[in-house]
Amino acid sequence: MPRFPNLDHENELKSQGYEFIAGIDEVGRGALAGPVVAGAVILPHTPNLPWLELVRDSKQLDSRKRESFFELITKEAVAVGIGIVPSQVIDSINILKATKLAMMQAVEKLPKQPSFLLIDRVTLSQCPLPQRGITRGDKLCLSIACASIIAKVTRDRMMEEFDHIYPGYGFAQHKGYGTGTHLSCLRKLGPSPIHRRYFAPVRNIITSQNTPALKGRDVVQTEFPLS
Secondary structure, three states, rough: OOOOOHHHHHHHHHHHOOEEEEEEEEOOOOEOOOOOOOOEEOOOOOOOOOHHHHHHOOOOHHHHHHHHHHHHHHHOOEEEEEEEEEEHHHHHHOHHHHHHHHHHHHOOOOOOOEEEEEEEEEOOOOOOOEEEEOOHHHHHHHHHHHHHHHHHHHHHOOOOOHHOOOOOOOOHHHHHOOOOHHHHHHHHHHOOOOOOOOOHHHHHHHHHHHHOOOOOOOOOOOOOOOO
């Protein structure tokens, strides 16, 4: 396995005549709160961008590097799309379906129609475009790694905003994942409107405390930019 993401998959598809190849990835699938977010990125056909050699899966980069790459990808990519599915929808349709819905949204929001999709782990049966699911795609495929950065930075910014709307949970620090601090705050405060109530840790706390789902906290409708 190559050490870093590369363009092997993209170059293979270009040799077969595919022009606009979109890499797709998601973040937030395992979080207890907040949305699942997907990114889709179409890189230039013959990218001559030295910084691309430094791109890694978003989980392997610190926040400063992710922010820097986010700006570069947004500026230099042929197209970028973002899909966002909130916690209420995740609860209603399950996380796998919500993940695929976010990916579909990201593809639909690309300003240029892709001719082929490279997707981390899954495939989108509801999408008619030719596609390939790649295990560990965010570590192997450069387009997917770029998409992971777009999704991660977008979601992190949303969780930092939610930290102001619903203070006390530490969303800006743990981004909704099930850390010890997060679970401690959840037991103390009860679930916020952005917690995923059908995820076992949240559901168990609701059941054990026998608290109303919102515990007196008002739902705040918030609009977030998609790019």
